[in-house]
Amino acid sequence: MSLEDKELMQFKVGKKEQYAARMAFFIPGFAISTWAPMIPMIKERLHIEADILGLLLLCIGISAFIVIPIGGLLGKKFGCKKVMVTTGSLFAIVLVALSCLPNVWSYAICLILVGAIMGCTEVCMNINAVVVEKLSQKRMMSSMHGFWSVGCFCSAGLFNILAKMGLDVFFIAIIHCLIILAIVIFFGRYFLDYKSANSESAIAIPKGIVVLFGILACVSFLGEGAIMDWGGVFLAEVKDVELSLAGVGYAVFSVAMLIMRLIGDKVVQFLGEEKAVVLGSSLAGLGFLWIIIIDNFYLMLVGFILLGLGAANIVPVLYSLLQYQKDMPINVAVTAVTCMGYTGVILGPAILGFIAQGIGIISVFYLLMILFIVQVVMAKYVFNRLK
Structure with missing residues (x-):
């Protein structure tokens, strides 16, 4: 039995851990789809052109791409559970900030943070999912990834309903923030605190x-x-x-x-x-x-x-x-x-x-x-x- 298999044996996975693994995908989907409807409103409020908006949106992707290897390192050092609870909470808070920042530069900084959160989340939620599926000895990965889309649809639908009720985007962001925090508090305790015991670096170049x-x-x-x-x-x-x-x-x-x-x-x-x-x-x-x-x-x-x-x-x-x-x-x-x-x-x-x-x-x-x-x-x- 390998060192990694021995480490996995310390975890017990049941229904709660399985549901939590799915909700780990729901959270970033819900958060990103909260940000998306804000984009045209922010474009109009800041009076920015499409090229500037494109550069702002690129901040998310580039930041996520750079931070993904760091996310693996953080997961190895602190465990998936701590990273996912932290990033989930930060996601909730940053949504409120995105609804009311004053200028382009503040949005650039905040969107770089969004990308960093996304990069860390992507790695750790998938590590958690792989481990949960392996210990459950049943196929679950497709439905886990499906919950990302469920989060997107729920967020977009709720945002649209609240906007039609006349709520300001700031208050909509607060409601979405509270929903994410509630999910993190309830399900976060069931994320696996998995750390690899292997001495290999978490940012190793892919091989084989x-x-x-x-x-x-x-x-x-x-x-x-x-x-x-x-x-x-x-x-x-x-x-x-x-x-x-x-x-x-x-x-x-x-x-x-x-x-x-x-x-x-x-x-x-x-x-x-x-x-x-x-x-x-x-x-x-x-x-x-x-x-x-x-x-x-x-x-x-x-x-x-x-x-x-x-x-x-x-x-x-x-x-x-x-x-x-x-x-x-x-x-x-x-x-x-x-x-x-x-x-x-x-x-x-x-x-x-x-x-x-x-x-x-x-x-x-x-x-x-x-x-x-x-x-x-x-x-x-x-x-x-x-x-």
Whole structure:
């Protein structure tokens, strides 16, 4: 028995720890979707142009990307529980600050903090999830990731209701803050206080099969980021869809992904992990091809549904599989895969933008289709390695 396995044996996982692991994903989803509706209000209040707003939003992504390795180090030193309780509480407080800061520079500083909180949270909540799933000996990862989306939907819906009631954004932020703090207080005690006993650095460079896990995660995150950032542009510029309808594709994609993740554990259990990843990647590739070749708007939405259904369980399954690899300790492997995956979310859409400028956005969607086909081949190789 390895040192890591001996350390895991000290934890007892039951229903409370399982629910808490899901709520760990709910919190950042809820927090980020509280910030999103504030953006147009802040833009208007500060009288800033789109380029300045873009730079402000970039502060979140860059900060998160930089801090992810540090999040793994903090988790190793202080334990996942302390980090998640701290970041969850900070998330709640910073939302109130975001609703009432006085100028652009204060927002830049605050959004850098938001990115740092997000980076630490991403690593530790996934480490906690992997350990909880391993000790539970049952599939849970897909529904955990699904709770991120549940948090997003709950937050957006509540924000909209409170705004229609006439509440100022400051008071809405306070209500959302109190909800997050209540969740942290109630569920935080059931987060696992996991620290790796392994002497290897938590910011070690990925090695062995973990590199392949990271590449697969990067492709999946790249696909998600591309639909979010470029799906509407593709519909408007290539398919001549009205601007008012351009965002429907991403909405349909998001709902399909949410539904599939909530039922994903049963789907993966039925299909098996290998078929879930291979079929998921194939469906996502087919979705991109469908969007490219179909011109009818309503039929095109089928492609976005295929993308959501296909991509939904790839990343959760990859995180689940990290418990079986022996090349790196769990906490280090999760940190490495999260960092590589975030490359697809943060840098990917920008790189795709340069490609679109050079050879056209339709070529970008063909490229994404090819990447998911390559992912099918890579996934088969990874599963053969694991066997």
